[in-house]
Amino acid sequence: MNVKSWSLLLGASILFVAFAVALIWVVMRLLRSNREQILATAPLLPEQEVTIRAPGEMILLIETSRFDTDYRNLEFEVLEKTTGRSTKLKYGYMRGQGAVHGVTTMRVPIGNVIAQSPGAFVVRVTGLEPGRDYTRSRMLFSRPYLGRMALQIIGIVLCAVGMLLSLLLAAWQLFPLQTAS
Numbered sequence: 001m002n003v004k005s006w007s008l009l010l011g012a013s014i015l016f017v018a019f020a021v022a023l024i025w026v027v028m029r030l031l032r033s034n035r036e037q038i039l040a041t042a043p044l045l046p047e048q049e050v051t052i053r054a055p056g057e058m059i060l061l062i063e064t065s066r067f068d069t070d071y072r073n074l075e076f077e078v079l080e081k082t083t084g085r086s087t088k089l090k091y092g093y094m095r096g097q098g099a100v101h102g103v104t105t106m107r108v109p110i111g112n113v114i115a116q117s118p119g120a121f122v123v124r125v126t127g128l129e130p131g132r133d134y135t136r137s138r139m140l141f142s143r144p145y146l147g148r149m150a151l152q153i154i155g156i157v158l159c160a161v162g163m164l165l166s167l168l169l170a171a172w173q174l175f176p177l178q179t180a181s
Contacts, residue, residue, distance in 0.1 A: 004176040012170035016163055023159035030152045037143045044137040047124045049081075052141060055117050059144055060089055060110045064137040066101060071108055071137075074127040078113050081120040087113050107140065 003009055039058060040050045052058070060078065062071045076089040089111035100107045115121070128134060 002176070004173045006173075009170055009173040012166045012173065015166035016170065019159045019162035019166060023156060023163065026152055026155040026159060030149070030156070033148060033152075034145070037145050038140055039143065040141040042123065042139045044125060044128070044134040044139055046126075046128055047122065050121045050123055050139075050141065051119065052115050052121055053118050055115045057144055058113045058115060058141045060113055061107045061140040061142055062110060062137060063105055063107045063140055066104055066106050068137070070129070070132075071110075074110075074125055076110060077124040077126075079122040079124070080116060081122060083116050085116065087111075089113070112144075113141070 039052055039054065042048055042050050044062070060076060062074070064071055072091045074091065078087045078089065079085070091108065091110055099109065113121075123139065125139075
């Protein structure tokens with residue numbers, strides 16, 4: 001085997017391994033932070049109490065079947081028990097574009113709520129159809145995630161491109177191009 005440059009082959013191999021390690025780290029960080037962003041979950045009921053442990057901005061999401069559209073008719077009122085502050089939310093088409101789709105379910109953002117202090121929140125849902133089974137749907141309170149996820153996905157793409165380019169550089173060192181004679 002005729003190697004064009006051993007030093008470039010070694011450098012490309014080291015870069016490939018470094019990008020692979022970085023890719024694994026970014027993917028693991030993405031999965032871990034997706035689990036940590038959920039502050040509270042609750043079934044979809046006409047009225048219930050949810051406890052939030054940390055103040056700050058939250059997003060109310062509905063997790064439902066991928067092909068369900070009933071969430072569009074629901075209205076939510078989130079009442080902070082300690083301050084009495086009330087926030088009314090309803091599905092909006094533009095906000096709904098930030099939905100996260102899985103294989104069988106999807107998480108649709110309804111709106112933002114700002115918790116002044118940790119504690120209990122009363123969530124009232126209007127628009128639920130009587131007699132309909134909502135056991136497969138649930139409400140989630142989450143920290144804002146789209147900006148973080150976008151940066152992590154960019155990191156995944158950059159690591160993958162780096163791996164590909166270093167692999168091409170190594171292949172070029174192993175199999176140099178021949179001139180036509």
